[in-house]
Amino acid sequence: MNNPPAGRALLLSGARQVGKTTLFLQAIDALLEKGIPPTNILYVTFDHPLLKLVGLDPLIRLWREFEPAKEGPDYLFLDEIQLAKNWQTWLKHQVDFEKRRRVAVTGSATPLVTEGQESGVGRWQTIRLATLSFYEYLQLKKLPVPNLPAVSSLQELFNWKPTRFTPVAEEARPLTGLFHEYLLRGGFPQSALVESIPLAQKLLREDIVDKVLKRDMTALFGVRRVLELEQVFLYLCLHDGGLLDLPQLCSSLQLKRPTVSSFIELLGATHLIHRLLPFGYGKQVLRGRSKIYLADAAIAPGVLLKGKGLLEDPVGLGRAVETAFFKHVYTRYYARSIGFSYWHGKQGREVDIIADLDGQLIPFEVKYRGPAHTGLGDLKGMAAFCAAHDVKRGYVITREMSDFGELPGQSSESRTRLMKIPAPLACYWLGRSELDSAKQDDA
Numbered sequence: 001m002n003n004p005p006a007g008r009a010l011l012l013s014g015a016r017q018v019g020k021t022t023l024f025l026q027a028i029d030a031l032l033e034k035g036i037p038p039t040n041i042l043y044v045t046f047d048h049p050l051l052k053l054v055g056l057d058p059l060i061r062l063w064r065e066f067e068p069a070k071e072g073p074d075y076l077f078l079d080e081i082q083l084a085k086n087w088q089t090w091l092k093h094q095v096d097f098e099k100r101r102r103v104a105v106t107g108s109a110t111p112l113v114t115e116g117q118e119s120g121v122g123r124w125q126t127i128r129l130a131t132l133s134f135y136e137y138l139q140l141k142k143l144p145v146p147n148l149p150a151v152s153s154l155q156e157l158f159n160w161k162p163t164r165f166t167p168v169a170e171e172a173r174p175l176t177g178l179f180h181e182y183l184l185r186g187g188f189p190q191s192a193l194v195e196s197i198p199l200a201q202k203l204l205r206e207d208i209v210d211k212v213l214k215r216d217m218t219a220l221f222g223v224r225r226v227l228e229l230e231q232v233f234l235y236l237c238l239h240d241g242g243l244l245d246l247p248q249l250c251s252s253l254q255l256k257r258p259t260v261s262s263f264i265e266l267l268g269a270t271h272l273i274h275r276l277l278p279f280g281y282g283k284q285v286l287r288g289r290s291k292i293y294l295a296d297a298a299i300a301p302g303v304l305l306k307g308k309g310l311l312e313d314p315v316g317l318g319r320a321v322e323t324a325f326f327k328h329v330y331t332r333y334y335a336r337s338i339g340f341s342y343w344h345g346k347q348g349r350e351v352d353i354i355a356d357l358d359g360q361l362i363p364f365e366v367k368y369r370g371p372a373h374t375g376l377g378d379l380k381g382m383a384a385f386c387a388a389h390d391v392k393r394g395y396v397i398t399r400e401m402s403d404f405g406e407l408p409g410q411s412s413e414s415r416t417r418l419m420k421i422p423a424p425l426a427c428y429w430l431g432r433s434e435l436d437s438a439k440q441d442d443a
Helices: 020-033 049-054 056-066 087-097 134-140 154-159 162-171 175-185 189-193 197-221 226-238 246-253 257-269 299-303 307-312 314-336 380-389 423-442
Strands: 009-013 041-045 074-079 101-107 124-128 273-278 291-294 339-344 350-357 360-366 393-398 417-422
Touching (some): 049 056, 087 101, 134 175, 154 393, 197 226, 197 257, 291 314, 299 314, 314 339, 314 393, 350 380, 360 380
Parallel strands (some): 041 074
Antiparallel strands (some): 339 350
16 A cells, blocks of 8 residues: 555455455555545455446446546555456556556455466555454454563474473463364454354355355356365375375265365365475476465364364374474464475374575474473484484474473484474464564554
8 A cells, every 4th residue: 555566466366254354344444544535545445246247347447437636646446356357457557557556456356466466466465364363363352462482483493492492381271262262263354353153264265165155266267166166175184194195085086186176276276285295306296295374274173063172183283283383383384485385204203394584495394292202212303304304403493381492312413403382382482473474564
C-alpha cells in the first residue's frame, strides 16, 4: 500500500479460511484512517456469482460511473481473482499501463501462479499466508503467556549459559497444555476461536472436505472424481509426516499412478499439503520418495474426527508435532528462499527436516516421546548426516520441558553442536520471531 515493490501487484496466496479476506479488510481500514478517499478504494470478491459474470473491466467501469475518482492512487482489493475470466491478461495490463492503480489480489489455489506465469512474470509479488503460528494463536485467544525471554533466532540458544535453561523451562511449563490444544484446534482463525474442540474440528473438516475438495477442485481444476480425490486425501491424513509410498497408495485405493500423482499435485496447489524431496542431487532426488506434511497439524485429527484422542496416541501426536514444527520453520524462513528437504541414509538412519540457508545446512530432528529417546544413541541419523556434511549445528525438538539445553557427551572429534528444544518453546519462539521480523521490516 505504501511502497509497492517495483510497481508490481501483490498476490496473497494461502488456503481457504486462513485470513486473506480479513487482512484485506484490515488494510482498507488502515487506508481510511490515513485519510485516503473512500471512492479511491475498491473491494471485490469474485465468490459472488454476479460479479463473476460481470468480469473485471466492466466492473471497474461500473465502479467509476458511481464513484468518480479523486486525487491520489486507486487501491483495488480483488478477492479470489482466479474465479474471474482472463484475470492474468487483465492484471498484466493493469501493472503495465495503469500506474496510478495499486492492485492486491488473493487466491486459494496455485493456478493463480502456474497458469499465469507466462503473462505474469515480473508483474506481481507473492506473499504466502500460513495458518496461525502457536504464538499468534495465543495472541488471538488472549491466553496468558509465561514471561519468556525474546529469542530472535534459535541459534542464540548456543550462547546461553548452562544455568539459564532450567529456569526458562520451568517458566514455560504452562505452554505444554496450550500447545496440545493448539494441535487439536489448529491455526485457522475461525476454528481456533470456537470454544468446543469437537466443533472446531467439525468446522475444519467441512471447510476442507466440502469447500476445497468438493467445490474448488471441481470449479478450478475440473476434477470429476471427487470421491477418489477425497480417499487420497484421507490416506495422506493417516500418513501425515511420513514418506509417500505411491505403489502402496495406488494398491490400497485401487487407483492408477497418474491419477494419484495428479491428485497430489492438486492438493499442493490448494495449499493443503507440503512436499519435501529427499536431500541430494540428480538421481537421489528424482528416484526418492516425497515426504508429505499437511498444511496444519489439526487437519488430520479434524478430518479423521479423532477429537482429543490424538493426545492418547503417541505416534499420532508425534506426527502432529512434527507437522506443526515444520510449518513454523517453513513459514519463518521461506521468504529467504531456503530449500527444505529430508535425509534418508543407510541402515534406516534419517533426519526429519534439512534447511539449506545460503549453502549452510541446518538439520532438525523431532523426538516427541521423552528424554529417554533424545540421547546420542537415539540420534544416529543426525550424527551421520552432520559428520558427512560438516554441519556446524543442529536441533533436536523434544517433548519434556526439562529436556532443554545443549546435548552433552558429544565426542571431542565432532564439530557439530546439538541443541535440544522442547517443541512448545521452539514453535513459540519461531512464531514470535516471525512477527518481530515483520515489524522491523515495516519500520
